[in-house]
Amino acid sequence: MLGVLSCKIASINQTALSLLDKCKSMLELKQLHAVVISFGLSQDDPFISKILCFSALSNSGDIDYSYRVFSQLSTPTIFSWNTIIRGYSSSKNPIRSLFIYIKMMRLGVAPDYLTYPFLVKASARLLNQETGVSVHAHIIKTGHESDRFILNSLIHMYGSCGNIVWARKIFDSIQGKNLVSWNSMLDGYAKCGEMVFAQKVFESMSEKDVRSWSSLIDGYVKTGEYREAMAIFEKMRVVGPKANEVTMVSVLCACAHLGALEKGRMMHKYIVDCGLPLTLALQTSLVDMYAKCGAIEEALLAFHGVSKSQSDVLIWNAMIGGLATHGSVEESLKLFKEMQIVGIRPDEVTYLCLLAACAHGGLVKEAWYFFESLNRCGMTPTSEHYACMVDVLARAGQLSTAYQFIYQMPIEPTASVLGALLSGCINHRNLALAEIVGRKLIELEPNHDGRYIGLSNVYAVDKRWDDARSMREAMERRGVKKSPGFSFVEISGVLHRFIAHDKTHPESEQTYSMLNFVVYQMKFGCCKDNQERSSNDTSTEDDLLLF
DNA sequence: ATTGATGAAC
Incomplete structure (x- = not known):
């Protein structure tokens, strides 16, 4: 009798195992799990391993479910520990991989060569080099420092954390580098913005x-x-x-x-x-x-x-921000409401987009509302939020409010915060304040060409030509290189680059003629006749403003 | 069972 029963259980077990391989969603997985528990098989090892793997690693999985199952096990195998660490390493909370690892150490469970690649990955995703270095130390301590998988993941971790020197050291030390070693090194340089080196690595790759x-x-x-x-x-x-x-x-x-x-x-x-x-x-x-x-x-x-049910905060931000910069302020705010109805939680970037919309539409009251919403939703405003808010106030001409706002900021105002105030001061002709802010900006970023130009523009608006020129000289004296501003225009799929005062483009003459025509229209709201259109009559003031 | 890349604002 007992023999028949155990035979039946074995066959149920077999069926459950094969069904688990075809599992597509957490719903199906949970149903199977429930069936197996009801047959008293929940401690069966191959089955639990599969449950852990699916819920921890599959795209449609749920790492927290996996962890709940895991925490029921009395003595998890190293396979189970690794599965949970791996699952968390690519989750929203990679730090949990490290917590699990610490738990593992406390219980005296020995990690193996498969534990570390995931811990290194977790450190890389945290962009926390200190954590990465600790993990690296453990790798050496446990004698895994020559494992090629681990070394490759270390290259990636150091590269992601900005320590390109250590990434390179490990890369150079590897005997028999493979494609992953090369790609990790290349990506490290690319992430650090070292494109000359990235290009060099790329070119010396055989595969x-x-x-x-x-x-x-x-x-x-x-x-x-x-x-x-x-x-x-x-x-x-x-x-x-x-x-x-x-x-x-x-x-x-x-x-x-x-x-x-x-x-x-x-x-x-x-x-x-x-x-x-x-x-x-x-x-x-x-x-x-x-x-x-x-x-x-x-x-x-x-x-x-x-479909809205498949959407996330990033695509809503892209659309809300896109409408905002396009000047469709109302549409942008309407989309924000819709986003909340659909149930997508706005984040810090959403509020930046909304503040940008308010700046374009001159919506000061709404901007204050959004700024305060940030705090209400438990988010801490960043310097970018302050910069946007100052931009709203400064554009609307509320310069003293903007000034007060900056004064009582809990963080030091960044250059972009003051930059927003400066352009407001220039546009609304508060040149006394503009000069103070302009000076402060040069102090803050003495190697930034735009800061000298900013103050020079203040003087130019004030017709203080000598002061304006002296700013340019001060910049040259300090060896600050001025990078020319440029823009692109795409015509029939071909990109044309325009630099201020550049005459090298084959159709330069017609371009300037059209530019003068357009500028005239903007200034006087009517057309000049064709005769005058080609004359090049930029004034001294415009020259200085364009630099 | 292992390592390597991507979307939103300044």
Whole structure:
């Protein structure tokens, strides 16, 4: 009798195990788990291992459920410990990997060679080098310092934490580097903005995969070298591997910053043609690209293509921010309300977007409301929030309120906070305050060319030409290099760069003629006749303002 | 059972 029963249990167990392999959601997993518990099999090891793995590691898993199951085990195997540490290392709370590890140490459980890669990953994701160094020390103490997987993850960790020197030291020490070693080193340089070194590493790689290309492209995007990023992508299309989601996210970001709408549309088409799945990250990049390129209708189209139940705070921020910078202030605020109805919690960035909207629409009262909402929702305003708030007040001409606001800030005002006040002072012609703020800004950032130009502009508005010139001289005396401002215009997919006073473009003459025409229209609201259009009559004042 | 990349604002 007992034999039959145990036979039955074994077959139920077998069925449950094979069903678990086909499990697709937490709901199904929990149902199976419940069945097995009701048969009194919950302590059965292969089954529990599978439950842990699915809930800790699968995309549709739930690491906290995994941990609850784990904490019921009397003596978890090293496999179970590692699974939980691994699960937390890629979760929202990577610090929990370290907590589990500490628990493990206290209980005297010995970690193995599979424990450490996840602990290093957790430290990397925390961007906390001190934690990383502690883990590194444990790796040496337990004799795992020559494991190639661990060394590769250490390169990545040090690179992510900005310690590129140590990343390089480990990289150089590895005998028999593999593609992951090279990619981690390359990505470390790219993350630190060391693109010359990143390029060097990239070129000396005998084997490159999609990650190598993506890291290089993203490095150029993060350093603001968008045209270089696009050039690498074009090369990748010819000689490299097929682009994937990550590649395209960076490429779209480059298009967005270049304002290259045609190119952005081509990239959108490329994504569809390649059959790349339109993930939420890609859709967010599309929304942002279209919005930044001024194609707000296409941005909205991309945004509404996402079902609200699948959306997250990032894509709402992209759309709210896009509408705000486009000047569609009401639409932007309306979307904010809708976001809350859908049940997406706004975050710090959402409030920055809202404050930007208020600045554009001159909505001072609303801005105060949003600023106070930050505190109400338990968020701490950052210097960027203060800068935005000052921008709202300064644009609206409430200069003394702005000044008071800065005065009672709990943190030191940053250059962008004072910068917002300065432009308000210039626009509303409070030149006495402008001079004080301008001087403070140079003090704060003595190596920033724009700060000297800022104060010089104050003098220029005040027609104090000698003082204006002296600022330029002060800048040169201190050896501050002035980088020329430039912008891009995309025509038929070709990017044209314009630098102030640059005459090297083949159609420079027509361009300046049109510029003068447009400036005249803006100033006087009527057309000059064609004869006058070509005359180059920039005044001294404009010259100084443009620098 | 292991390591490496991506979306929002300044």
